[in-house]
Amino acid sequence: MKIIEDLKWRYATKKYDTTKSISDKDFETIKEAIQLAPTSYGLQLFKVLEIDAADVKQKLVPASWGQEQANTTSKYLVFCVPKQxxxxxxxxxxxxxxxxxxxxxxxxxxxxxxxxxxxxxxxxEDAVNWMNKQVYIALGVALSAAASLRIDSTPMEGFEADKYATILDLKQKGLTAAVVLALGYRSSEDITQHDKKARRLIKDLFIQV
Ligand SMILES: Cc1cc2nc3c(=O)[nH]c(=O)nc-3n(C[C@H](O)[C@H](O)[C@H](O)COP(=O)(O)O)c2cc1C
Structure with missing residues (x-):
C-alpha cells in the first residue's frame, strides 16, 4: 500500500518553499529512477537538462505561461529528445x-x-513523437520516486517549446523540449495541497473484455 499512500500524498504543486532544497542524495535517487525507466528497445534517446543558472530560470518563467516553478523550485528538469x-x-x-x-x-x-x-x-516528426512517449514513462517513474521520498513535484506541459529552444539553445544541441519536471518542497501557502483528488471511478476507467 506504500505506493498508494505515496500517490495520494503527491499533487501537482503550484507554490514552492524557496528556502528548502533537495539533498544531493535524494536528487541522485530521482536521477537513478529516471535512468532505470524502461524505454523502447532500451535505447534511452532522451536527455534531461538540469537548469541551474538563475538568469536562465528567470527567463523560463514567461516562456512557461507565467508559471513560477522555474524560478522557485530546487530542481528544474527539462526532458528533451533529439530532433533526429x-x-x-x-x-x-x-x-x-x-x-x-x-x-x-x-x-x-x-x-x-x-x-x-x-x-x-x-x-x-514520428520519431520525436515516439521518443516523447518514452519521456513520459520516465516522467511517471520520476514522479513516483519523488513522492516516495516526500519530495514535491510538478509535471509541466505548460510551456512554449519554441521559446525554450531559444533560451536553452536547443537547436545547437539538436534537441527539442518534451516536458518539464519541477522538484522541491511545497509552500505552506499552496492552497491546492488541500484539494481532494478528483479522479474517475476505477469501474469507469477499466473495461472488462
Ligand atoms: C503531462 C502533464 C502536464 C502537466 N502540465 C502542468 C502544468 O503545466 N502546470 C501545472 O500546474 N500542472 C500541470 N500538470 C498537472 C495536472 O494538472 C495534474 O496532475 C492533474 O490535474 C491531477 O492533479 P494532481 O496531480 O494534483 O493529483 C500536468 C500534468 C501532466 C501529467
Missing part, C-alpha cells in the same frame, strides 16, 4: 549492452539492424 535519430545512437546503445553483458557487440548486430530498420524508417 541516427544509426550512431543505436550503435552506441549496442556497445553499452555488449559491454555490460561482457559480450562481443557483433553478437547484437542483428538486433542493431532490426532497430535501425524500424527506427530510421520513421519521419523525424
Amino acid at each position: 535519430v541516427t544509426a550512431e545512437m543505436i550503435d552506441e546503445y549496442v556497445e553499452i549492452k555488449a559491454q555490460v553483458n561482457d559480450k562481443d557487440p557483433e553478437l547484437f548486430a542483428g538486433y542493431a539492424d532490426f532497430m535501425k530498420m524500424k527506427v530510421l524508417a520513421l519521419s523525424n
Whole structure:
C-alpha cells in the first residue's frame, strides 16, 4: 500500500518553499529512477537538462505561461529528445549492452539492424513523437520516486517549446523540449495541497473484455 499512500500524498504543486532544497542524495535517487525507466528497445534517446543558472530560470518563467516553478523550485528538469535519430545512437546503445553483458557487440548486430530498420524508417516528426512517449514513462517513474521520498513535484506541459529552444539553445544541441519536471518542497501557502483528488471511478476507467 506504500505506493498508494505515496500517490495520494503527491499533487501537482503550484507554490514552492524557496528556502528548502533537495539533498544531493535524494536528487541522485530521482536521477537513478529516471535512468532505470524502461524505454523502447532500451535505447534511452532522451536527455534531461538540469537548469541551474538563475538568469536562465528567470527567463523560463514567461516562456512557461507565467508559471513560477522555474524560478522557485530546487530542481528544474527539462526532458528533451533529439530532433533526429541516427544509426550512431543505436550503435552506441549496442556497445553499452555488449559491454555490460561482457559480450562481443557483433553478437547484437542483428538486433542493431532490426532497430535501425524500424527506427530510421520513421519521419523525424514520428520519431520525436515516439521518443516523447518514452519521456513520459520516465516522467511517471520520476514522479513516483519523488513522492516516495516526500519530495514535491510538478509535471509541466505548460510551456512554449519554441521559446525554450531559444533560451536553452536547443537547436545547437539538436534537441527539442518534451516536458518539464519541477522538484522541491511545497509552500505552506499552496492552497491546492488541500484539494481532494478528483479522479474517475476505477469501474469507469477499466473495461472488462
Ligand atoms: C503531462 C502533464 C502536464 C502537466 N502540465 C502542468 C502544468 O503545466 N502546470 C501545472 O500546474 N500542472 C500541470 N500538470 C498537472 C495536472 O494538472 C495534474 O496532475 C492533474 O490535474 C491531477 O492533479 P494532481 O496531480 O494534483 O493529483 C500536468 C500534468 C501532466 C501529467
